[in-house]
Every structure is written in structure tokens, then in C-alpha cells.
Amino acid sequence: MKLLLITLFTLSISACDFSCKPKKTELAAPLFNADYAFEKILQYEKLGPKVPGTPEHLKAGDWIVAELKALGIEAHEQKAEAINFDGNKIPVRNIIASFRPELKKRILLSAHWDNRPFADQDHRDQKKPILGVNDGGSGVAVLMGIAKAISTSNSFKSINTGVDFAFWDAEDWGNPSKADSYCLGSQYWAKKPIPENYKAEFGINYDMVGRIGSVFPIENYSLEHAGSVIKKLKEAAKKIGYQDFFPDYRIGPIVDDHYFVTEGLGIPMVDLIYMTPEGRFPPEWHTHDDTSEFISRDVMKVVGQTTIQTILDFDGE
Numbered sequence: 001m002k003l004l005l006i007t008l009f010t011l012s013i014s015a016c017d018f019s020c021k022p023k024k025t026e027l028a029a030p031l032f033n034a035d036y037a038f039e040k041i042l043q044y045e046k047l048g049p050k051v052p053g054t055p056e057h058l059k060a061g062d063w064i065v066a067e068l069k070a071l072g073i074e075a076h077e078q079k080a081e082a083i084n085f086d087g088n089k090i091p092v093r094n095i096i097a098s099f100r101p102e103l104k105k106r107i108l109l110s111a112h113w114d115n116r117p118f119a120d121q122d123h124r125d126q127k128k129p130i131l132g133v134n135d136g137g138s139g140v141a142v143l144m145g146i147a148k149a150i151s152t153s154n155s156f157k158s159i160n161t162g163v164d165f166a167f168w169d170a171e172d173w174g175n176p177s178k179a180d181s182y183c184l185g186s187q188y189w190a191k192k193p194i195p196e197n198y199k200a201e202f203g204i205n206y207d208m209v210g211r212i213g214s215v216f217p218i219e220n221y222s223l224e225h226a227g228s229v230i231k232k233l234k235e236a237a238k239k240i241g242y243q244d245f246f247p248d249y250r251i252g253p254i255v256d257d258h259y260f261v262t263e264g265l266g267i268p269m270v271d272l273i274y275m276t277p278e279g280r281f282p283p284e285w286h287t288h289d290d291t292s293e294f295i296s297r298d299v300m301k302v303v304g305q306t307t308i309q310t311i312l313d314f315d316g317e
């Protein structure tokens, strides 16, 4: 009996530690489920190459919208036409989903979901489209994993920061000699954003964030325009033991979707993208080897969990 009383006393003290003086920074971070993200990668891969204007592309767009709906996050679509580098019209379908849209303070997380229509870095079948499981699929899976984690989290229900997920189309139908022939979806959105007059405190773009052995160095355009966001990411990573995945070497500048969002709307945005210190993308980049064989659950976990921590820490600032 005496022992029980002591136990109850101890319990009441520790309960008070959590409930009597709540601090924003003590909010529990929901866990990013890497198995779920990997399942999304496999589904993405199975849908085939997502080249704008093809049945596979149409089906994959519908799949993204349905997945977001299943998480209870409503998706809005922006359909348009763009002219690609060889002068042809291609359809563009951006998908934007907002978590707690009523909140004014917002963070933008984005990735492209389309695939390159050719395999110009491969020695075989160069004219055939690639599956783009890392280059396309990994960003989509990380966004879906974050969306799942925060949509079921009490912490994210109580904070004052909302999150928008943008799935850009037509990022990869570009000509290497013409930088602005890439990112046609985000370019269109940056001129005509939905919702109208869109504002965010900052953004993070994910491109090639799933490959085994990836780390996320400092991209020079992000450093110039979003240095404080890089700092937030690094601090959050350190807090949860992932600092080694965010090394200090520099890459780029890279013209990716973040570039057009910052140029168009002034939103400071970081591009998380793997490149070696020598400036090389993974060997599967823009080849037919960009498949789920080279995807790591652990890398996606690092990216997703660090983002979740960054948002919670930002809200508590």
C-alpha cells in the first residue's frame, strides 16, 4: 500500500510536468512512416512513366488526388497548357492540397510528379520515357508520408501553422541547354497561384530524395534566398540525430521548382536534392535504372521526419 501511494504521488508529479506548464516546443512530433512512403513509391512505379498527355499521366494524377482525399486533405487542381522547348503544347496539371486552410501562417512543401519523356543519360532506349522513381516518385512519396503523419497528429491540430502540399507537373520535359524549359508546372503556378494571392512563410522542395546513400547538401540558390530556412532544417535535423544527412558542402545553383516559386512569389524556398560534392546526380538519373531497386526507406524517413520537426519548431518560435 505504501508503495502504491508513492507510485501515485510520482505519477501525479510527472503528469503535472506535462500538463501544468505546456510549452509549444514540447509538442510531440508525429512519426513519419517510412513503410507507408515506400508503399507509395511502389504504387507510383507501377503506374508507369508519367509523361504529360499520356494515359499513365492521367491515371497517376487521379491517384494523387485520391490518396490525398483518403487522408482527409482536399486537393485542388490547376489544369493548363504550356509550350515545351520544341514548341509543342503539353497539358499541365498541378495538384495543391491544403492542411488546415483556415490558418494564415503557412508553409509550402512541394515536389514534381511527372516523368522525363526520354532517357538521355542512358545508353539504351534513349527515346523511351523513364519511370523516374527517385526523380519524381520519391518527392511524391515523401509529401504523402508527411501529409499522413500530420493529418493524424494532435500537435498539428493545435499549432498555428498550416501546410500546403504542391505536386508540380511538367518539371522534367526540359532541354539541358535551356534552363527555363524545365519546371513548366511551377512556372505556371508562380504566375497564377491557387489559392489566389498565395503566401507562405517559407517552402521546401523535394527532388530526388529517396536514393540509397543520399545526403542533402547546401544548394546555392537556396542559400542565397532562404539561408534562414536551411538553418532551421539543420537545427531540426540535429535535434533528432540526423545532422550527418545535411552536410555543409555546396552544390548548384540548380534551377528547380523552388527557383521559380522564389522568383515569382518571393517565398524563400529550399531545394532538398542529392548531388555529390563533385556535382553529380546519382548514376540512375535520367536512365531506365531509376527504379524502386535504389530507393531507401531510411533516406525518406530522414527527409520526412526532419521536415515535421522543422515545422513544429518554427511554429514554436
Ligand SMILES: [Zn+2]
Pocket: 116, 135, 172, 286
Ligand atoms: Zn529529372
